[in-house]
Amino acid sequence: MRISRALVVGMVAAFVAGCGSVTPTAPAPSASAVSPAVTGPGASAVSPNGTGPSGGVVSPAVTGPSGGVVPPAVTGPSGGVVSPPASAGGAAKPEAHAIALAALPANLRGRVPEFAPAPPATKVELPTDGTAGWFSRIPTTQRVAFITIDDGWVRHPLALKLLQAADVPVTLFLETDAIRSDPRFFGRLESAGATIENHTISHPDLKGRSYAAQKHEICGGADQLAGFYGRRPTLFRPPFGTHDATTLRAAHDCGMKAAFSWKATTNKGKVRFQDGPGVKPGDIILMHFRDRFPDDFLGVLQAIHKAGLIPARLEDYIP
Numbered sequence: 496m497r498i499s500r501a502l503v504v505g506m507v508a509a510f511v512a513g514c515g516s517v518t519p520t521a522p523a524p525s526a527s528a529v530s531p532a533v534t535g536p537g538a539s540a541v542s543p544n545g546t547g548p549s550g551g552v553v554s555p556a557v558t559g560p561s562g563g564v565v566p567p568a569v570t571g572p573s574g575g576v577v578s579p580p581a582s583a584g585g586a587a588k589p590e591a592h593a594i595a596l597a598a599l600p601a602n603l604r605g606r607v608p609e610f611a612p613a614p615p616a617t618k619v620e621l622p623t624d625g626t627a628g629w630f631s632r633i634p635t636t637q638r639v640a641f642i643t644i645d646d647g648w649v650r651h652p653l654a655l656k657l658l659q660a661a662d663v664p665v666t667l668f669l670e671t672d673a674i675r676s677d678p679r680f681f682g683r684l685e686s687a688g689a690t691i692e693n694h695t696i697s698h699p700d701l702k703g704r705s706y707a708a709q710k711h712e713i714c715g716g717a718d719q720l721a722g723f724y725g726r727r728p729t730l731f732r733p734p735f736g737t738h739d740a741t742t743l744r745a746a747h748d749c750g751m752k753a754a755f756s757w758k759a760t761t762n763k764g765k766v767r768f769q770d771g772p773g774v775k776p777g778d779i780i781l782m783h784f785r786d787r788f789p790d791d792f793l794g795v796l797q798a799i800h801k802a803g804l805i806p807a808r809l810e811d812y813i814p
Contacts, residue, residue: 591659591687592659592660595655595660596659596660598660599653599656603653603657603793607657607796608799610805610806611805613805613806613807614638616811617635617812618812618813619634619753619814621752621813621814625748626743626746626747627731627746627751627752629738629754630753630754631755631756631758632758632775632779633779633809635776635777637807639776639777639804639807640774640777640779640780640802640804642782643732643755643781643782644782644783644784645667645668645669645670645732645782646673646694646783647667647670647673647674647681648670648673648784649784649785649786649788650677651784651785651789655683655687657788658684658689661796663796663806664690664808665690665806666692666808666809667689667691668692669681669720670694670695670698670716671695671697671716671719672696675719678724690810691724691728692720692728692730692731693713693716693720693731693751694731694732695715695734696712696715698734699712700734700737701713701733701738701741702733702737702739703739706741706744706745709745710748710749713745713746713751714745714750717749717751727750728751729752730751730753730754730755730810730813731753731755732755736756742754752813757769757779758770759774759778759779759781759795760780761794762783763790764787764791765794766795766798774799775802779809780795
């Protein structure tokens with residue numbers, strides 16, 4: 496006998512209500528102890544890292560593949576890594592999905608659309624000339640779209656529950672200066688099925704800068720994210736979406752397979768399209784971690800659903 500999602504959510508919601516109010520998890524406070532700053536390639540200072548939010552020990556820094564300093568991984572009091580990497584294709588478990596949906600405020604719960612599973616991915620072709628690929632839309636006839644979320648300055652307390660409740664893949668292009676005070680917040684999103692990718696150290700406009708300057712930002716961002724989460728990114732989004740030929744060469748030399756712009760953006764719950772109304776197959780949609788995160792995320796989900804598309808994982812389409 497097949498039980499509908501609405502029935503499961505209703506049962507869980509009734510259980511949650513009977514147990515008292517649900518309080519969204521707030522970001523953990525940053526610790527007071529801070530280690531000395533270190534200098535990355537190109538003599539640019541890398542912001543210091545501190546102890547973990549729970550007072551865990553900061554392990555010594557190591558050198559990344561590019562020669563840049565990788566920030567230390569934060570460990571908990573028991574010695575475990577604070578933000579263990581999730582499986583590359585992991586989605587929320589069914590029970591976590593139902594519990595998260597039921598735990599959302601009622602005014603948000605009814606706005607979460609339900610999607611069928613994404614189809615098997617068809618891989619794109621990448622350049623063979625020593626540069627990273629460049630995409631604002633994945634060239635596919637499959638009825639899929641891609642959700643990407645940038646930066647990391649705002650950590651909304653409902654972000655984790657929303658990702659678990661929606662149960663769709665998302666890609667997080669994280670700026671390491673934005674996340675270093677609380678990397679475990681994004682580790683929890685990764686555990687809910689998100690994939691973490693590279694958005695530089697300090698979010699400069701790369702276009703027109705020297706190869707060395709661009710490589711420092713791109714390689715350094717990848718190395719630091721590897722230190723935080725145990726996986727080195729292979730995809731890259733340049734700040735502001737601007738780039739030049741040097742950007743794509745430096746990205747390739749830093750191990751980035753492809754770099755990405757977008758075809759739609761959202762802010763304060765309103766989705767704006769570059770190529771006429773509605774989401775098109777293969778579109779990459781840009782979000783940011785902002786104060787109106789619930790409205791932005793739900794607005795994107797509803798726009799994809801209205802277009803008859805399914806959210807798919809960007810990484811699955813890159814060979």
